[in-house]
Amino acid sequence: MHKGYKQLLSTIFTLGILSVFFIISLIIENTLNADTLIPAVFTLAVFLISLITDGLIYGIVASLLSVLALNFAFTFPYFKFNFSIPENMISAVIMLVITIMSSTLASQVKQQEKIKAETAHEKMRGNLLRAVSHDLRTPLTTIYGSSSAIIDKYDCLSKEQLIQLATGIREDSQWLIRMVENLLSVTRIDNGTVKIIMTSTVLEELIDAVLIKFRKRYPEQKIVVDIPDDFISIPMDAVLIEQVIVNILENAVQHAIGMTELTLKVFIVGKNAIFEIIDNGCGIEKDRLSHIFEGFFEKQDAPIDSQKSSMGIGLSVCASIIKAHNGSITAENRKGGGCCFRFALNMEEEHV
Amino acid sequence: MCNKHKILVIEDEINICNFVKTILETNDYQVLVAQNGSTGKTLFFSHNPDLVILDLGLPDIDGCDFIQMAREQSAIPIIVLSARTNEADKVKALDLGANDYITKPFGTNELLARVRATLRTSRFQGIGDRQIRQKVQIKNMVIDYEARRITIDKQEIKLTQTEYNIIELLSVHAGRVLTYSEIIKKIWGYSDSGSIKKLQVNMANIRKKLGEQPGEYLYILNELGVGYRMNEDNEE
Numbered sequence: 001m002h003k004g005y006k007q008l009l010s011t012i013f014t015l016g017i018l019s020v021f022f023i024i025s026l027i028i029e030n031t032l033n034a035d036t037l038i039p040a041v042f043t044l045a046v047f048l049i050s051l052i053t054d055g056l057i058y059g060i061v062a063s064l065l066s067v068l069a070l071n072f073a074f075t076f077p078y079f080k081f082n083f084s085i086p087e088n089m090i091s092a093v094i095m096l097v098i099t100i101m102s103s104t105l106a107s108q109v110k111q112q113e114k115i116k117a118e119t120a121h122e123k124m125r126g127n128l129l130r131a132v133s134h135d136l137r138t139p140l141t142t143i144y145g146s147s148s149a150i151i152d153k154y155d156c157l158s159k160e161q162l163i164q165l166a167t168g169i170r171e172d173s174q175w176l177i178r179m180v181e182n183l184l185s186v187t188r189i190d191n192g193t194v195k196i197i198m199t200s201t202v203l204e205e206l207i208d209a210v211l212i213k214f215r216k217r218y219p220e221q222k223i224v225v226d227i228p229d230d231f232i233s234i235p236m237d238a239v240l241i242e243q244v245i246v247n248i249l250e251n252a253v254q255h256a257i258g259m260t261e262l263t264l265k266v267f268i269v270g271k272n273a274i275f276e277i278i279d280n281g282c283g284i285e286k287d288r289l290s291h292i293f294e295g296f297f298e299k300q301d302a303p304i305d306s307q308k309s310s311m312g313i314g315l316s317v318c319a320s321i322i323k324a325h326n327g328s329i330t331a332e333n334r335k336g337g338g339c340c341f342r343f344a345l346n347m348e349e350e351h352v
Numbered sequence: 353m354c355n356k357h358k359i360l361v362i363e364d365e366i367n368i369c370n371f372v373k374t375i376l377e378t379n380d381y382q383v384l385v386a387q388n389g390s391t392g393k394t395l396f397f398s399h400n401p402d403l404v405i406l407d408l409g410l411p412d413i414d415g416c417d418f419i420q421m422a423r424e425q426s427a428i429p430i431i432v433l434s435a436r437t438n439e440a441d442k443v444k445a446l447d448l449g450a451n452d453y454i455t456k457p458f459g460t461n462e463l464l465a466r467v468r469a470t471l472r473t474s475r476f477q478g479i480g481d482r483q484i485r486q487k488v489q490i491k492n493m494v495i496d497y498e499a500r501r502i503t504i505d506k507q508e509i510k511l512t513q514t515e516y517n518i519i520e521l522l523s524v525h526a527g528r529v530l531t532y533s534e535i536i537k538k539i540w541g542y543s544d545s546g547s548i549k550k551l552q553v554n555m556a557n558i559r560k561k562l563g564e565q566p567g568e569y570l571y572i573l574n575e576l577g578v579g580y581r582m583n584e585d586n587e588e
Contacts, residue, residue, distance in 0.1 A: 177457050197439075199577065202552045204559070204566050209576040211567030225566060231556045233549065238576045239439065 010053040014062050017052075021045035022069055029074060038074045039091065042066040043098055050103030054110075059103025066099060067092045132183060132313065139172035182247070182317045185240055196237040196324050203232040203266060203273070210245045210264070218253055226265040234273050234347050240321045241345070247314035248277045248341045256281025256338060272344045280338035284331065292331050293319035318343075356382040357471055360401035362392035362418070363433065364411050372405065375460045376467070389413030396422060403471055404430045406450075408441055416441075416448055423449040429474040431466055433458075439577045446531045446579070453529070453578075469527040469584055488523055490583055491570050493562070495523050504562065514539065515558050518551075522572060522582035531579040555580065 025038050046066055050059035071092055072081055083089055146165040150157070157165075207227055214223065245264065252262055259281035266275050284292060293315050322329040322343050329343040359381050363369050366387065373383045384399055386392035389410045396404065404422065408415035419430055429451040434442050442453045451470050454463060488495050493504045500516055502509045511519070517539050522530060536547045555572070562571055573581045 173457075200549065200552070201576070202556060204556060205552075205574045205576060208566040208569055208574050215567070223567075227566070231553055233552060242576065 006054070010058050013052050014049050014058045017045050017049050018062060018065055018069075022073075025069075025074060035074060039070060039095055042070060042095065043102065046099040047102045047106065050106035056103060056107055059106070060100060063096055063099030063103065067095050070095060132179065135179065135313075136176070139176050142168050142172040143176075179313070181243065182313055185243055185317055186320060196240060198235045198237060198325075200233045200235050201238040201241075203227060203234060206234075206236075206238055206242060206245075207264070207266070209238070209242050210249075213242065213246055214249050217250070221253055221262060223249065224261060224263040226263060228266065228268060232266075232268065232273065232347075234345055236325060236345055237321075241325070244318045244321050244343065245275065245277065247318050251314060251341075252277065252279040252281065255284075258282050259338065268347070269344075271347050273347050274342060274344050277341045278334070278338065279340075280334075280336070283333040283337060283339050286333075289331060289333065293329065356380055357402040358382045358384065358399065359403045359405060359467070360384045360386065360392065360395055360399065361405045362386045362389065362410065363405070363407040364388060364409075365407070368407075368433075372463065375463060379464055381467070389415075389418055392418065393421070396428075397425075401428060403467065403474075404428060405433065405467075406430055407433045408445060409435070416444055419445060419448045419450050427474070429470045431470055442578055443531050443533075446529060447534060451528055472584070473525065473527040488526070490523065490526065493571055495519065509561050511558070511561060512554075514554055515561070518554055519558065519572075519582075522580060526582040527584040529575050529579050529581045535579065 021041055021044070025041050028034060028037055028041065043066075046059060046062045049062045050056075053059070068081070071083065073079060075082075075087075075091070076085070083092075146169045150162060150165055154162075204227065207225060211223065211225070214221070249262065249264070252259060256262075256279040259279045261280050263276070263278040265278065266273060268274070319329055322345075325345055327343055327345045329341070331339060331341045333339050359376055361369060361372055361376075361383060363372065363385075364387050369385050369387065373385055376383045384395050384401060386395050389412045392404075392406070392410075395401070406415055406418060410418075415432065419432075422428065422430060430449070432442070432445045432450045432453040433456055434445070434453050435456055442455075445453060451474065452466055454466055486496070486498050488497070493502060495502050497520065500520075502511060502516065502519060518535065521535060521538055532548055532551060533543060536543045536551055540547065540550070558572065559569070564570060564572070569583075571583055573583055575581055
């Protein structure tokens with residue numbers, strides 16, 4: 001349905017531009033009496049059409065129509081089709097060639113832009129994979145080492161030692177679970193076959209799921225919730241958006257030093273639902289702020305085997321999830337201290 | 353003790369089998385293990401378990417086929433183990449008659465809670481539900497099936513017919529997830545493109561009337577993307 005809509009729009013564009021330029025040509029013809037200008041005007045029209053529409057077909061159709069219009073209205077005999085005069089035929093052929101070439105060129109430019117975007121995406125994926133494979137080693141070492149110790153030295157270990165080893169295994173596997181959840185989300189977006197599934201989700205229920213999930217991990221951390229009282233439903237892939245909010249909240253808990261209040265706020269502006277996660281911690285350094293959503297490849301001052309090094313991945317996952325929803329995400333420092341992560345989702349159905 | 357509950361675990365991953373078996377046995381359940389679907393089927397029919405824990409990704413048969421087969425023969429409760437990414441699989445399994453699901457990876461507490469809840473609710477269903485039980489209490493809420501009335505702390509909650517019907521439906525199956533489509537089918541008898549929205553709006557109104565806040569739902573728990581679950585009788 002969406003595709004049909006696009007085709008209709010392109011057709012309207014094509015016809016609209018052609019008729020506007022046809023009228024312009026008529027005016028030029030009548031006022032300036034300059035026949036030589038007309039083919040140039042039509043070439044421009046076809047070029048514009050190729051730029052705006054997707055695919056060669058509109059450009060070619062437009063160029064054919066232009067040739068017909070030129071022949072019909074602006075060459076002798078006026079307001080009659082005449083393909084027998086060689087002069088007219090030659091100018092028609094030249095016109096056709098020019099327009100087809102320019103529309104091919106325009107489509108090529110568009111294609112190149114697409115390829116460029118894809119390469120950037122590939123690069124991001126590669127970086128993510130590298131960072132992750134590195135980060136996976138630490139917890140795996142704990143799990144492998146501790147469990148081997150328990151099996152090999154069971155008789156020599158005190159109960160406390162056993163529990164300590166098992167606790168390490170549990171903690172590091174929980175960390176792995178979170179990491180894998182993030183990675184799964186990314187592959188779900190990237191993998192062309194599995195598209196994100198947009199279903200209308202009740203805001204209140206989403207926030208409920210977020211709070212419950214978050215509380216399981218950080219039972220001590222209170223969150224101030226500020227959402228509208230009305231019934232609000234937003235089309236989204238709920239599991240992924242849930243993860244975005246949990247990731248940002250988690251990022252605040254781990255990085256916003258000195259934080260005493262963490263707020264989750266949602267409000268409606270026009271057709272967008274704006275989500276804000278606000279803390280009053282230490283804020284983010286300026287040079288990191290600009291690329292915080294792609295921060296997974298820069299190992300900052302944190303020691304390499306620090307558990308926190310994973311959080312950059314969390315935020316870049318947020319960015320790609322929101323991007324897949326055609327939304328936008330930003331992070332900024334607040335005047336009063338702390339920072340504010342903000343993302344917007346469109347509330348209209350069948351948007352993506 | 354011969355009155356231990358008998359649980360059949362059908363899971364091909366030997367490590368998961370081992371730890372599930374250990375947890376269940378140390379909590380006084382009797383455990384049977386099958387590492388593929390066909391052994392699972394055989395044990396299911398020969399041992400008549402009280403509960404089945406079923407992995408959806410078995411090597412030989414589709415877990416959903418197993419549920420279908422089991423439901424043709426019996427009402428023995430089934431808990432499904434599923435991977436996180438497949439909401440659709442969960443919904444399908446529940447709609448085919450599975451009683452509940454646990455998402456991998458899961459912890460021991462979650463597993464035990466689900467097993468207990470499923471065994472308990474299936475016992476109630478054995479006696480027959482609301483025809484025999486006239487009232488049911490969930491936390492501070494009392495549902496009076498005869499009078500079709502709901503009170504919280506003795507205060508009556510004013511509900512529309514539909515809202516009451518939804519609460520009653522969920523309470524009869526307390527502890528169990530009902531998928532959106534299951535609820536819609538039972539409340540309205542048909543479903544169309546607007547049904548889910550209708551259910552969501554009704555649910556939002558119910559929550560408002562019950563005074564529930566996100567993150568603190570006491571009565572009707574929310575399984576995002578799958579359905580709703582009534583909290584069970586006064587546990588935890």
